[in-house]
Amino acid sequence: MLLTGILLLLQLTTLEERINFWLYDKAITTWSAPIDDNLALVGIDEHSLDALGRWPWDRNLHARLIDQLADAGAEVIVLDILFPEPSSSDQALADAMERHGRVVLPIHYSPATPKQRMAEQLPAPLLEKTASALGHVHVELEDDGVARGLYLYNSLGNHRRPALALAAQDRVNPSGHAPDAPAYTNVRSEFRFVPLAGGADTIPAHSYVDVLNGAVSLENFAGKTVFIGATAVGFGDILSTPFSGLGRPMSGVEFHANVYSASRQNTLISSAPGWASIALALVILLGLANSLPRLKPAATVLACSVSFALVLVTYFVVLRSLHYHLSAANALLLPMIALPVASGLRLAMANRFLNRQLDDLARTPQLALPDPSRRHPHQLLEHLSALLQPQGWLLAEGRDLLAVKGMTLADVPTNIQVGQWSHHGNQSWIRLIRGGSGYLLGLTLPDDLSREVIQLYLQNLKLEDPSAPALEPGAQENLSRRIEKVRTATERLSQMQAFISHSFERMPDGIIVTDELGVIRFANRHIEAWFREPMPSLSGLPLTRLLEGHDPRDAAPWYETVSETLTLRQSRTVDLKIHNKDFLIHLAPFALPDSNQFGIIANISDISELREQQRQHREAIDFISHDVRSPLVSQLALIEQLKRDPSHIDERQLEQLGRLARRSYHLAEEFVQLARAEQLTETRFYECEFLAIVENARDSVCEQAQEKQISLQVIGTEDLWLKGNAELLERAVINLMTNAVQYSPPGSAITVQVYRAGHLACLAIADEGSGIDQAELPMLFDRYHRQKRSELAGTHGTGLGLSFVKTVVEKHRGDISVESTAGEGTTFILKLPIADPMP
Template sequence: MNREWLPIKTTPWTMGLILLALLILIQSSELPQRLDYWLFDKATTAAPAPLSSQVAIVAIDEFSLDRLGRWPWQRTIHAELIEKLTSAGAKTIVFDVLFPEPSAEDTVLAGAMRRHGNVVLPIHLSPPTAHQLLSEELPAPELTAAASSLGHAHVELDEDGVARGLYLFNGLGNQLWPSLSLAASSFPGNGSDTHPAPPFMNVRDEYRAVPLVGGAGTLPTYSYIEVLNQPPAPEVFEGKTVFVGATAVGFGDILPTPFSGLSRPMSGVEFHANTFSALNQDLLIRRAPVWVSPTLTLAIVLALSLLLPRMRPTRTIAACLMTVAVLLVAHFSGLFVANLWIPVANALLVPLLALPISSGFRLAMTNRFLNRQLDDLARSPHISVPEPSRRHPAQLLEHFQALLQPEGWLLCEGPNTLSRRGLTTADIPGNLEAGHWVHDSNRSWIELLRGNTTYTLGLILPNDLSREAIQRYLRRLHLKASEGHPKKEKPRENISARIERVRLATERLNHMQQFIRRSFERMPDGIIVTDELAVIRFANGHIEEWFQEPMPSLAGLPLARLLEGHDPRETPPWHETVSETLTLRQSRTVDLRIRNKDFLIHFAPFALPDSDQHGIIANISDISELREQQRQHREAIDFISHDVRSPLVSQLALIEQLKRDPSHIEKAQLDQLGRLARRSYHLAEEFVQLARAEQLTETRFYECEFLAIVENARDSVSEQAAEKNIQLQLQGTEDLWLKGNAELLERAVINLLTNAVQYSPADSAIDIQVYRAGHQACLTVGDEGSGIDADELPHLFDRYRRQKRSELAGVHGTGLGLSFVKIVVEKHRGEISVASTPGEGSTFTLKLPIADPLA
C-alpha cells in the first residue's frame, strides 16, 4: 500500500504498544481500582445475599440508652441480658462491646457467661496513646476466662472509604485472632501461631469480601431494653447466634457500605452479623490471586492487537463489545458462582481503549484519502447534468414538444419516418450539417449523428414574435454528439477495496448533487431545477409534498407538463411561461394554486459555471398564510368601516344635536350616548383582547387554578345576569391546576357566560359545571336560549360571524367573542365544542390539559 495514502499503518505491534502505554499511564490514577469497586458494588447490591435464619441482633439503640441511662451500663445489666437469651435458647451470644477495664460486677457477668457456655467477646488492636506502639486490648481477665472465644472486631475500609469485607484473622506477631463472626461459628480458641512475626507487627490474613443482605436495618433487630424487660422469646432467639452491639447514632462503629455509601452507614455489629450470615452459608468472597488481573489484561491486549487490524469496522465494534461482555460475565460468575472476586477493570479498559484507537487509525487513513478527493473536486467545480448531445433524438423531440409546443414536426431515422405532423421528408432541406440548425422562416431543421445512425429533426415553430427567440435558443443548444472522454488510468497503488469504492463513488458524485443536498433540500421554499429543455432534474421535498408526486416520477418530467397537470390555465399557458424563461432568459413570477393552497412560483434562468449549459430554477413559495392574513385584513377593514364607524358616527351626530340645544338635554339622549360609547369601547376591547390572544405564548404561562378562574368569571357577569333574573348555577368543588394564562382564560370564560346571558330568556338558569375527565379539566356552560341553527354551527367560531337568528332577534354582537375563546383554548392546547338544539338552548364544552396528569 502506498505510504502517501496510508501514513499510519495499523499493525499488531502499533496497536499493542499503544494499548500497553495507555494502561501503564492509567495505573497512576485510581480509575481501575474505582471501577473494580463499582462493579463489585453494583453486583452485590443488585443481587443481595440471602439472609441466614440463624442470626439476630440485639441493638443498643437510642431507646435503650434513654431507658437505661448513660453508657457504660453496669455489667449486671449485660449479665441479665445473657440470662434472658439463655432462657430463650440462643445458641451463641456475640458481644461487639468492649469490656477492657475490670469491674466489681465482672463476677456476675462472668457467671452468666459460663452458664450459657457460648459467649464470644471482642478484642481491639490500637495504640494506647498516639506515641505508643500498637497493642491488643483484651476484655477484663475474669471475662476473658469466662468467654468461649475471643474475636477481633476490625472491619477493613477500602481506599474509597467503603467497608466491603474484613480479614478473618488479625493480631500482633504470631498471635492471630479470628474475626467475631468466625469465632462465633467455629470456636477456634484464642488464636493461631502459624504466622511468626515480630510482636509489635500487625498481621492480617485471609481477606474476605462480604456480600451483604441489604442496607442498615435489614437484619432482624430487637431493642436491648425490650429484650431485657420482656419474657424470654424462644420463637425469636432459639438456636440462633445473637450479636449484641451499638446501633445508636454517634455510638459505636459507623461503616459506609455499597448499599449506603455515606448516606446511611451501617453499624459495626450489623456488619459482623452480615459476615456471620454469609459465613454460615459459605458465601464469603475470596479475592483472586494477584497474578490473575495482569495475566488476563495481557491476554486481552494480545488478542485484540492481533484481531482488530484485520477486521471491518462493524466487526471491530462487535469484537470489543463481545470482549466486554465476556469479562463482565466472568466477573459476575466468579462472584455468584465461585465466590471469587476477579478484578477485571484493567482488562475491561483494553477493549474500551482499543476501539477508539483502531477507529482513529482508520479515520486518519480515510481522512487523508478524503482530503485528496476533496482537493480534486475543488479544482474542478462544475455542475454536470445530462447533456442534450447524449440524448436520443426521439427523447429530444418529446422534450421540444413539451417545451416549445411546435405546430408540426418531423423525425426521421435515415430514410424511415419515426414521427411527423405537418411535415414530410420532401420538406427536408438539402444543406443540413450534422449538429447545426438551419432555419427557414418558421421551420427549423437539424441533422443528428448517434453512433453510425443519422437522424433528421424538423420543427414548425409558432409564426409570432417568439419565433426568433426560440430559434436563437435552438442555436445555443449543443446537440452535436461529442467524442467519448479518454479513459482514465487506474491508480497503480494497491489501496484497500473499501477505499477504492469510496474513491469511485466520489468520482461519480457531481456538483449538482452537492448543490441539491447541501443547499436546496433545506430551503423553506420548494425548489425545482431543470436542464436546457425544461426537464426536471431535481426537486426538493417540498415539491414532492405539495404536488403529491413521488420523487422518482418527478425526475425527467417536463416542468410545463407538471404545472399543467396540477393548475391548468389558458392565459398565459404554462409552456409559454417556461419557454420564455429559457428563450428570453428573463425571470417570471406567476401565481399557482395547488389543492386549495396558494403559491407563488418564480422562474429564473441560470447558466452553469464554466459551461454553456443553461436551465431554470423554479422557486415555489407557500403564500397561503399570507393570503389568509390579507383576507382577515380585508374583513377587519370592512368590520371597522361598518361596525366601529357606525356607533362613532351616531355619537358625533348626537353630540352635534346636543350642542345646538344645550339647554334641553334629556336623560334618554345621555343614555343613548352612553350606550354608543360603551359599544365603541366594547369593540375596541374585543380587538385588543383578540390581539393579545393571538400573541400568547407558553412563556407567559404559570400555575393557575381552573375552578377559581370560573368563579371569578361568574362573579364578573353576575350583575348582567341579575338584570334578567337569570340564575348562574355553578357546580364543581375540585381544584384543577392548569399551566396557562389565568387572565386570558378568565376572559374566555366571561365571553362564554356573557353570550349565554345575552341569548337566554329572562327568569331562566345557566348551568355551569367544572369537573375533571381523565387528564383534562372540563367546563360546560349550558343555557336555555333559542339555540343555534345546524348550518351555522361549523362557522360559529369564525371571526366577524354573527348568527342570523340573533341578529333578527335584536341581539347584536361583534363576531369576535367566540373567535377569541377558540384562540385562547387552542393556545392552551385544549379544545372547545358546542351542542345546540334550536328552541332548547346550547351547551359549550371547554377542555384543557391539567398541569400534573398523575396528581
C-alpha cells in the same frame, strides 16, 4: 466451491444425522399411521402380575390363554415371551400350541455367557418344535437411543430368521438365504423404518388376566393376529420412540405390533438409495450457485426459502407416498449456508466498491446534469416540443419517418451537418448519431419575433458530442450492472450534494431546477408535498407539463412563460394555485456549470397565509367601516341634537348615548383582546389554577345574571393547575358566560361544571336558551359571524367573542366544542391540558 467445501466440513460432524432424525421424527409424529383392523394386543400388565403372582408364571397359564384365544377364533397368536429353558409344564403349552396350529415364538441373539460367542437363544426344544414359526425380536436403536426401525432379517450361521411381525404374517422371503459368514456372526439385512401409530398405549391392550378369566369379550380376537407380551412398567423390554423420547417409552410387544400393522398395510419405510440424496443435494447446489449471483438481495432470501421449502416438500412426498426415507440433510443445509455466503460475498464486493466511491466523493464536488448528447432523439423531440411548442416537427431514422406533424422529407435542406443546427426560414434542422444509427430532427418554429431568439437558443444546444465514448455492448452479471448504476449515481450525487443540502433542501420555499430543455432534474421536498407528486415521477418531467397539469390556464400559457425564461434569459414571476392554495412562482435562468447553456431555477412561495391575512384585513376594514362607524355616527348625531337645545336634555337620550358609547367601547375592546390572543406565545405562560379562573369569571358576570334573575352556579372542587395565561383564559370564560346570560331567558339557570377527564381540565357551560341552528354550528367560531336568529331578535353582537375564545383555546393547545338543541339550550365544552397530568 464455497458451498461444497462448507458442506464437506459439516460431514465430519453429527449434524447431518441429527437433521435426518429430526425430519423423520417430525414427519412420523405429524402424520401418525393407522392401526390395522386385524390386530389385537394382550398385555402382561401390573394388574395381571398382582393377580397371578410373581414372574415367571407356570406355563399352564399360557396354555390356558392360548386355548381361550383359540376358542375366540384368533387366527395367529404371537407369544412375545422367551422360553429358553425347559419346564415341567412344557408339554401342556406345546399341546395348546399344537391344538391352535399357528403360534409364533420369539428368538433372541446373545452369548450364553459373557465369555461365549454370539448364539441363538431358542425356545425350549419341545416348544421350538411345536411353534408354527420363529421370529427375531431385535429392534435397532439409533445413536440417540431412539427406536425408529428394525432389520427384517437376521442371520446367524445358516439360519435366516425373519422379524417377529413377518413371521406372524408368514411373509418370509423364500429366495433369501443366509450369507456365507462365521456361525457366530449376526448378519442383518433389509432395514425398514416403522411408521408408528402413536406413542405408548396407542394400540388398545387387553389385560392378560382378564382374557384368561373370560372378562373380555371373545369377539375382540375373532379372525385377528394377537400379540401377547409384557407391558407392565419395569417389566420386559422398553423402547424410546419418536413419539415419546425418554419420557414415555414403548413396550417391545407394542413396537412389534406396530411393525405388524405397517407390514400388513405395506407402509414400512425403506432407506432411499444414496445416489438419490446426492442428486437432490446436487440439484439444489447447482440451482443456488447459478441463481443467487444474479438475484437482488430480497430475491436471494426468497430463493433460499423456496429451495428449503422444496426440499421439505420433496422429503415428505417421498416419505408418505413412496415410503422411502430420503437423506435430505445436505440439501436442507445448502440454502441455509448459501444465504449468508451469498450475502457475505455481496457485502464484501459492495464494501470494496463503496470504499473506492467514497474516496472519489471527496475529490469530485461538482454539479453534473445529464448530457443532451446522450439523449435519444425521441426524448429530445418530446422535450423540445414541450418547451417550445413548435407548429410542426419531423423525426426520421434514415428514410423512415418516426414522428411527423406539418413537415415532409421534401422540406429537408441539403448539406445538414451532424450536430449542427441549420436554419431555413422558420424551419430548423439537425442530424444526430445514436448507437450507429443516423437521425434527422426538424422543427417548424412560430414565424414571429421569438423565432430568432429560439433559433439562437437551439444553435447553442450541444446535442452531439463526437468525442463521447460509445457504450460497449455485452451482457453483464446482474450485480455488476447494479454496481455500475450506483457508481454513476454516486458521481452525480457527489457533485450535487453541497448545492442540494446547503441551498435547496433547507429553504422554506419550494425549489425546482431544470436543464436547458426545461426538464425537471431536481425538486425539493416542498414540491413533492405541495404538488402531491412522488419524487421519482418529478425527475425527468417537463416543467410545463407539471404546471399545466395542476393550474391550466388559457391566457399566458405556461409553455410561453417557461420557454421565454430560457430563450430570453429573463426572470418571470407568476401567480400559481395548487389544490386550493395560493403560491407565487418565480422563474429565473441560471448558467449550467461547465457549459454555456442556461437552465431554470423555479422558486415557489406559499402565500396562502398572506392572502388569508389580506382577506381578514378586508373584513376588518368592512367591519370597522360599518359596525364601528355606525355607533360613532349615531353618537355624533345625538350630541349635535343636544347642542342645539341644551335646555331640554331627555334622560332617554343620555341612556341611548351611553349605550352607543358602551357599544363602541366593546368593539374596541374585542379588537384589542383578539389581537392579544393572536400574538400570544408560550413564553407568556405560567402556572395558574383553572377553578379559580372560572370563579373569577363567574364573579365578573354575576351582576349581569342577577339583573335577569338567572341562576349562575359553578360546580367543582378540585384544583386543576394549567400552564397558560390566566388573564386571557379568564376573558375567554367571561365571554362564554356572558353569551350564556345574554341568550338565556329571565329566570333560567346556567350550570358551570369544572372537572378533570384524564389529563385534561374540562369546563362545561350549559344554558337554557333558545339554542343554535344546526346550519350555523360549523361557522359559529368564524370571525365576524353573528347568528341570524339573534340579530332578528334584537340581540346584537360583534362576531369576535367566540373567535377570541377559540384563538385562546388553540394557543393553549386545547379544544372547544358546542352541543346545541333548538329550544332546549346550548352547552359549550372547553378542554385544556393539565400542566402535570401524572399526580
